[in-house]
Amino acid sequence: MTDLVFVDTNVVVYARDAAHARKQSRAAAWMNHLWTTRAGRVSFQVLQEFYVTVTAKLKPGMKPKVAREEARALMSWDPIVAGASVIEGAWVVQDKYRLSWWDALIVSSALAASCSYLLTEDMQDGQIIDTMRVVSPFAHSPEELLG
Numbered sequence: 001m002t003d004l005v006f007v008d009t010n011v012v013v014y015a016r017d018a019a020h021a022r023k024q025s026r027a028a029a030w031m032n033h034l035w036t037t038r039a040g041r042v043s044f045q046v047l048q049e050f051y052v053t054v055t056a057k058l059k060p061g062m063k064p065k066v067a068r069e070e071a072r073a074l075m076s077w078d079p080i081v082a083g084a085s086v087i088e089g090a091w092v093v094q095d096k097y098r099l100s101w102w103d104a105l106i107v108s109s110a111l112a113a114s115c116s117y118l119l120t121e122d123m124q125d126g127q128i129i130d131t132m133r134v135v136s137p138f139a140h141s142p143e144e145l146l147g
Contacts (some may be wrong), residue, residue, distance in 0.1 A: 002039045003146060006110030007031070008120035009049040011137050012042070012074070016054055016062065026138050030119060033142035043080040043109035045102075047071045080109040097129060107132075117145070 014027035034040030089108035125136035
């Protein structure tokens with residue numbers, strides 16, 4: 001079975017952000033690999049943050065219709081809902097690892113999705129959180145990590 005990879009918002013956004021060409025290229029390579037292998041996972045938090053960021057914060061921003069199509073496509077990645085168990089898990093992660101609330105919620109969602117890896121630039125590359133490894137998409141290629 002392919003190891004599952006939880007993708008943080010910043011990776012999904014960089015894959016569409018032409019203002020950061022190097023990061024866009026690396027993030028797009030990860031997204032393409034995860035689409036091909038069907039190993040990508042997200043949460044509804046990621047989908048919400050993606051939509052707001054690409055439509056309101058990127059310059060130039062995406063048109064809402066296009067951003068909605070992208071978010072809908074990502075819904076095929078079985079988004080995790082921030083229900084009671086995810087929130088309880090986020091509190092544990094926040095206290096144990098001293099993460100911000102939003103990062104703890106991402107970690108808890110990734111753990112709830114049984115992911116082996118969390119792809120993000122917001123945490124320390126290589127950090128192990130419970131059964132999952134944090135991976136910077138800009139320090140590792142998908143082939144290097146997943147084969």
